[in-house]
Amino acid sequence: MKSLQRFFARLSNLAARGRAHQRLGEEMDEHLAQQTADNLRAGMSIAEARRQAVLKFGAVESIREEYLSEVSLPFIWTLLQDLHYALRQLAAFPGFASVVILTIALGVGATTAIYSVVDAVLLHPLPYPQPEQLVRIENDFPGIGARDVFLSVPEWKDFERSGIFQYVAPERSGSVNVTGSSQPTRIQFKSVAANYFALLDVKPELGRVFDPNDPAPGFNLEVVIGDGLWKRDFGADPHILGRNLRLDNDVYFVVGVMPPDFHDQGRTTEIRNTEIWAACGFSSLLLPPRTRSTRALRTAIARLKPGLTLAAAQSRLDALVVALQKQFPADYPPESAWSVHLVPLGETVVGNVRQPLLLMMGAVGLVLLIGCVNVANLLLARATARGREMAVRQALGAPRMQLIRQLLTESLLLSMLGGITGLAILFFTRRLLLQMIPATLPRLNDISINWTVLLFALGVSVLAGVFFGLAQALQASRQDPIHVLRQEGRGSKGSKSQTWTLSALVVTEFALSLVLLIAAGLLLHSFWDLFKVRLGFDPE
Amino acid sequence: MPEKPDVLQGTLALMVLKTLDLLGPLHGYGIARRIEQISGDLLAVNQGTLYPLLLKLEHEGAIASGWGASENNRRARFYRLTRAGHKQLRTETRDWEQTAAIIARFFDVKGEDLS
Numbered sequence: 001m002k003s004l005q006r007f008f009a010r011l012s013n014l015a016a017r018g019r020a021h022q023r024l025g026e027e028m029d030e031h032l033a034q035q036t037a038d039n040l041r042a043g044m045s046i047a048e049a050r051r052q053a054v055l056k057f058g059a060v061e062s063i064r065e066e067y068l069s070e071v072s073l074p075f076i077w078t079l080l081q082d083l084h085y086a087l088r089q090l091a092a093f094p095g096f097a098s099v100v101i102l103t104i105a106l107g108v109g110a111t112t113a114i115y116s117v118v119d120a121v122l123l124h125p126l127p128y129p130q131p132e133q134l135v136r137i138e139n140d141f142p143g144i145g146a147r148d149v150f151l152s153v154p155e156w157k158d159f160e161r162s163g164i165f166q167y168v169a170p171e172r173s174g175s176v177n178v179t180g181s182s183q184p185t186r187i188q189f190k191s192v193a194a195n196y197f198a199l200l201d202v203k204p205e206l207g208r209v210f211d212p213n214d215p216a217p218g219f220n221l222e223v224v225i226g227d228g229l230w231k232r233d234f235g236a237d238p239h240i241l242g243r244n245l246r247l248d249n250d251v252y253f254v255v256g257v258m259p260p261d262f263h264d265q266g267r268t269t270e271i272r273n274t275e276i277w278a279a280c281g282f283s284s285l286l287l288p289p290r291t292r293s294t295r296a297l298r299t300a301i302a303r304l305k306p307g308l309t310l311a312a313a314q315s316r317l318d319a320l321v322v323a324l325q326k327q328f329p330a331d332y333p334p335e336s337a338w339s340v341h342l343v344p345l346g347e348t349v350v351g352n353v354r355q356p357l358l359l360m361m362g363a364v365g366l367v368l369l370i371g372c373v374n375v376a377n378l379l380l381a382r383a384t385a386r387g388r389e390m391a392v393r394q395a396l397g398a399p400r401m402q403l404i405r406q407l408l409t410e411s412l413l414l415s416m417l418g419g420i421t422g423l424a425i426l427f428f429t430r431r432l433l434l435q436m437i438p439a440t441l442p443r444l445n446d447i448s449i450n451w452t453v454l455l456f457a458l459g460v461s462v463l464a465g466v467f468f469g470l471a472q473a474l475q476a477s478r479q480d481p482i483h484v485l486r487q488e489g490r491g492s493k494g495s496k497s498q499t500w501t502l503s504a505l506v507v508t509e510f511a512l513s514l515v516l517l518i519a520a521g522l523l524l525h526s527f528w529d530l531f532k533v534r535l536g537f538d539p540e
Numbered sequence: 541m542p543e544k545p546d547v548l549q550g551t552l553a554l555m556v557l558k559t560l561d562l563l564g565p566l567h568g569y570g571i572a573r574r575i576e577q578i579s580g581d582l583l584a585v586n587q588g589t590l591y592p593l594l595l596k597l598e599h600e601g602a603i604a605s606g607w608g609a610s611e612n613n614r615r616a617r618f619y620r621l622t623r624a625g626h627k628q629l630r631t632e633t634r635d636w637e638q639t640a641a642i643i644a645r646f647f648d649v650k651g652e653d654l655s
Binding site for chain 1: 567568569572573586587588589591592595596598599600601610614615616617
């Protein structure tokens with residue numbers, strides 16, 4: 001508490017250094033005057049009284065230093081001083097500085113670019129509220145070698161009643177011919193349970209979504225359309241609600257339009273690009289019969305009850321499955337070993353892009369690392385040139401810590417400038433870069449340079465700066481000024497330990513490049529394998 | 541001339557607080573002078589070191605300062621104890637007395653007491 005108070009007092013004094021100087025001066029004048037007066041009264045001569053007073057006061061410079069360091073926060077002053085000096089150093093060698101900054105810019109820019117993709121695709125795969133509650137229900141019969149089979153309507157109803165889920169929504173995807181708009185088109189279509197949008201917890205931009213309690217057993221002739229379709233085929237008509245749309249042969253009417261940032265979930269790009277949704281009870285007489293073994297529901301997603309973890313939900317579901325098996329032995333013979341799995345919905349969306357993305361991330365990380373090693377090399381080479389300067393400063397009494405701090409400030413400044421340059425390049429080329437990403441990537445439209453990405457870039461820059469600054473700083477802290485001064489005076493080359501560090505860096509760089517080469521080769525190899533996958537027919 | 545003992549770190553602050561408590565608002569020189577007098581000239585306070593300490597105490601809120609006129613009618617900065625300073629003085633006095641009592645007991649112990 002007390003030290004906090006002191007900290008704020010000193011912080012507020014940051015600008016008031018000059019005033020503090022003056023205050024101490026006044027105090028000292030006053031003090032010495034009184035002491036001199038007392039000494040005079042004790043019978044000393046004027047000169048002696050003054051001398052004794054000054055003697056008694058003590059070493060003025062060290063007191064002033066202590067006083068000023070108490071006035072404000074000394075490390076901020078030294079930091080500003082270091083920064084000032086570092087900037088002068090950079091300005092003195094602009095060629096060197098620009099090479100280093102560009103190298104770091106390349107590394108940080110590439111890493112941040114890939115990270116922004118990872119952030120959108122892997123870390124935030126589902127653009128819906130409370131995505132951790134969303135799961136996909138997977139129906140397995142491992143006993144007869146059947147995985148991820150369809151769901152039947154009674155099973156769906158059982159799951160809904162189980163108390164584990166807030167909503168369970170089966171869905172079926174396909175495409176339909178849409179007529180009734182400006183021109184007939186073929187559009188990706190999904191028939192979903194009426195609670196689908198309530199489950200995802202998303203709101204329409206116009207009109208309404210389906211009523212989750214809609215009792216209609218079949219299709220209730222309402223559709224919700226996507227923003228893209230609305231703008232493309234209906235010219236963003238504000239009176240779209242209630243308008244008729246002919247899907248294949250049936251007439252539906254539009255009740256709602258989803259906002260532009262809504263993207264459907266699903267395992268393929270086509271499904272994720274769904275633009276028409278119709279509510280369906282999956283139970284009408286026209287649809288397949290509602291027995292347990294009539295499995296017509298392709299996929300089902302669900303939202304867990306709040307506060308229920310995935311593991312807890314899974315164990316309750318397992319109990320339910322066992323009970324149902326006992327109740328309907330004809331539908332679930334023991335040898336089929338029926339089981340139901342809950343898979344986080346995010347995983348099914350991300351699916352097969354996880355590995356290539358992580359590999360890419362590793363590759364750009366290596367590029368950054370190689371850049372850092374290069375820069376460390378350059379800095380060391382320059383440290384050899386600056387050895388004399390450092391030795392002289394050390395000989396004049398600069399503490400080792402101060403030299404190290406100075407060198408670290410310089411390298412951090414370099415890496416920060418590099419990071420900012422990298423971000424700037426990324427910012428101005430982001431449209432171009434986004435076009436290079438294959439359109440099949442999920443969440444492609446949500447890749448952006450947001451705060452997390454900026455924070456990542458900052459962190460990477462700082463780490464890089466510390467990394468390549470450390471070699472130089474360690475080098476400087478080890479050197480013996482007398483030795484250096486003597487050697488440099490005779491114009492000889494750097495010391496043995498310097499040569500050793502340099503060669504160690506070259507070896508590291510070579511090793512890293514080799515790893516990168518191998519990783520790139522593996523990546524290409526797996527892509528090549530993908531190209532060679534047999535289609536099962538002759539495409540020619 | 542025998543060396544006068546240096547003032548222990550931390551005890552100087554306590555002395556400053558106690559002096560201000562006894563004598564009311566004082567300027568820096570006055571404080572230095574009183575400490576010397578009270579300690580019977582046994583302590584050598586390098587008087588300059590008082591000023592960084594006064595500033596530190598002021599930052600901590602134990603004392604406050606303002607301009608006033610000294611005895612010989614010069615402008616001088618006067619320091620006075622704040623409410624928080626009074627409190628700090630009380631707790632530090634108690635701590636100090638406790639420590640002193642413990643040390644005194646150690647010195648009082650004779651060999652036969654422990655056998």
